[in-house]
Amino acid sequence: MTNGGEAAPLPGMDDLPVSPPAKGGSAKRTAKKGARQPAETLPVARVLVDMSLPHLDRPFDYLVPRQWDAKTVPGCRVRVRFAGQLVDGFVLERVAESDHEGRLAFLERVTSPEAVLTPEIAALAREVADRYAGTLADVLRLAVPPRHAATEAEEHPDPGEWRPEPPAPGTWGHYPAGTSFLNALAEGRAPRAVWTALPGRDWAEAIAGAVQATLASGRGALVVLADGRQVARVDAALAEALGEPSRHVALTAESGPAERYRRWLAVLRGTATAVVGTRAAMFAPVHDLGLVVLWDDGDDVHAEPHAPYPHPREVLALRAHRSGAGALIGGFTRTTDATVLVESGWAHALVADRQRIRTAMPRVRPAGDDADMARDEAARSARLPSLALSTARRALEQGPVLVQVPRRGYVPGLRCGRCRGPARCAGCQGPLAIRSSHAAPYCRWCGRIAGDWECPECGGRHVRAAVVGARRTAEELGRAFPGVPVRTSGRDGVLDRVGAAPALIVSTPGAEPVADEGYAAALLLDGWVLLSRPDLRAAEEALRRWMNAAALVRSAAPVIILADGSLPPVQALLRWDPVTLAERELADRRELGFPPAARMASLTGAPAAIRELLADTRLPEGAQVLGPVPVAAPQDPAASGAPAPERERALIRVPRNAGTALGRALKAAQGVRSARRAPDPVRAQIDPLELI
Template structure:
């Protein structure tokens, strides 16, 4: 798009065709089109004429092709009008790609608000909201609508929560309660979500559930099938079935034949009719943050949808994030926590490896990677069933150091970190892939290496030697297990890839706590607690869980007491004192130093905005943070977007990436 004009007219002017060759439609001849162009200074609708031959097919929400700055580009027809404010000549629509109205007014308004909230463009958000067209799926006849749903007769899993039955009753009566849900430590949370969705469907409204990955989506989908007695009134939107199946299911939602949606991050824009409930499970998982511009977070998008649609909201997880705690504190949502006595009966028994009793028995308990307590717990657990071992790092040995002087082992070509893929492999660079078999330490000249970080595969190898005759299974990036049986086995998994065990795990080991707590990240403690509790919740009630971390640390204490709410409240208080999100809004600017300076010189920032940095980033770029009080958040986003528009109009050579409230602040 580098050859686009600096500021084209509201619609590209064209020479009038020969008389009778092309005539505008008789009624509402003007089409307002959202053109698929991401330049900030062109982020507005453009007017075109609707040819008479396309009058019936050119309906609001359909996909069209238009000529824009001499190029044929895609777009969405937003609305038809009787006249245009543009004083020049209007070009005609080139063609209607499909008469299917895939962009609803609700999603259009939501996409506009999300774009403004994240200093982005409407075109970028619409690429996330509307999936690519699949003609064969679109040509199929709509499926019949699902059968009416009766309200749940019993609260079911919600009986364990003081406010659970009333929350369920409010949904069934057509009201819109909003809650932050701290779930019980067991793997039955999909059944609770399914019951809330069923109550919403019984009121004649639709429901939208967003989860972290396809495994969770399949579990919630199966729970919904069981709850709705096999009714086909819901669909699961994930990438696994392929583009045709996904688009066919998305069309079922658009056409109203499916009133409930379960899906991953992209499903947050699903066009559910008469939306009555939005659900976000495990909102602290970083996969809920969209990696493409304008980088929206599912929590924010679903909260906006609930507000705009006057729908209920359920933001839940086994832990509670500071962002969810802020929603409770501001009164936007109410807490939904279990009875304490019911929680005590269901929670595991958590012990840190380095407590005083263990230090008296095993002096290496504080520093050993697998102290005696961990071995005893694993041995006892294996007598009763499978044992879960959580390892924070994937791979074999992802970080190496010199065996003599302990200097980090780095690649001679690019200075990237060296790693090992197996016991018989030679070191290689994780950045450029170069083999470093003849590597010598530049400091002491030694060619030997030692492990700095141990990955999941090396851990599985070590456990296999320590427990001969016991099956060792791994679950991680190379292959994620959905579930395992009740037979004795060691299951080594990375965070988020822990499979569900039939009947629950007999014990769990949470290794290398320092790797989670020692990260230079604002959310390190919160994320460590979330990963630990997600794994510990898979064990049987009162089963032993050993965490290899200092028992005096607040996240470890929260895990032992199974009290994520207090931990989140303390974290939020610390954030308030420091002025970090969610109490304040942060904007991250990443780019060439000159480009960042130009952007800041152009932007009309609010007086309350504080600048921090710049600090070095990758590839010679810099990163700068802007902090603003929450009341100035919209003004900050608008100022940054306007400045981006000025730079794009000038065809500035170096782009600046703008992210609002990025997950990684430090």
């Protein structure tokens, strides 16, 4: 291993070795009077330095001062001098001798003797970094939360041995293989299933039952959900199922850094044996892991926005494989990625029989343009055909009605009123929108007011709505249903729950509140907006959003979708059959060579940088490079219309079994560019959600 204490100051690091020198150096050095002395046993600590440069993604050796001997344990946080700077790091292990031939630097101090990096998480983070062409330091920033010293000093008493009783089948009895799955968990086995849940509100109780069965076998469980509202539901279900003393914790950002670190330490120290949380909880250090659960794996909220962009589905699958744990990937619909796990035999399908599905599902009907709209003033103002309008009126007599609108805001897109061309800003060519009924059009990119806009194609000066947002829809529904309360749920304010009183709940996808007694009906507006997205996953994503909303409706209650009923995603909703659509989508993508049937990497950056990276990459056999092609850079409002730097994107496609080799090849090439200090970075992302 190499030593970080001898390198030149940043940012040059010209003298920093790229590869370890030959073995033969000693961990000891000549003692001087008053100088620090190394520890007598295992005096060398191998430290992972918190540096994201790919060519430095390896441990570095440091001497352990005698006064820090007892506190320098594998997994603890330390401060070291690296390339002339003090940086943080983790001790991976202690050894008797170093491979470095030169002089070793001492650790500057031990930040905390708490072993926050367990061997299991360190090995998992290494595998994730290689899988996603990233660095171990970047993965550990996601895996280990920042230290909170006061919280770390608190005592966490061990409550002792505790196991709950195995649960009754409950909701799992509605699935032919559900009881067997639950019994396997309670017996300490490791079943793996892709679960297509029945519509309704009891999915959280089903997850709590699976966790209870796992804890009854003496093992731990980890549940990852998309947002804090889902975490709160499963947390409440676990509290009811497990009773007191509760041995589970909820890990979310909403709890604050101190409380979150307190709960994370409870998991690390074994006080808590079950974890429910959002995306970052996928690395929680659960002891003796017996079950990993991921709910609604198709939700784009699960996608990690920070390098190296790991997805919880892949991370949890790796954890289950490494630790011999069970796995449950569930949702009201099924993704093509989960279908791959079933077809490969890694997991089994957990689906209810058709008779049970027909009993639980709502009654879905499609509705498009209706001739009656011309004769119904209220229907015309609310953009609803007569079928949807009459359905909502009858349902409001029995309870709340959910209205799903795929776009937020008021009027997020405008077109020329004469030629129907898109209305764009004269300064930056950004799309124009309207914030309210009394506001002038403005640019969504640079914010410029376009009160004197003129169409460059036909000279028209009037605009019309290209698509209507949730706030404008709520305004129109208020006119169509006078006297009925209209509430909105979206980015500006998400409702958690609504009562049983009649009301219209206008929501964007993913922000739908739960009704105490279920919705009396649901209207899914503007289905064409979701289906016409230029995205590989448009069909399965549209179905996922529709089914998540329709699942909140009472059994046999009406659901009206404004879309062409002959389209495959709409047909899957009408039959409540997401499995067939997922299998069909996967077959089409396998024929065309698209993910998840193949692995792909996206490279985005300056044209010269991408070509340089491709030249340095030793691609695996069967790799195919697509592009590079120009991509539009996001407009910077502070640039005053100045042209953005030119950017391109290249895609690399390999067979599915070559995904790991592709990640390692890209990481090695990034390391070469990093070592020679290439000026233009390239963003490399494995299996990106968006390919266009």
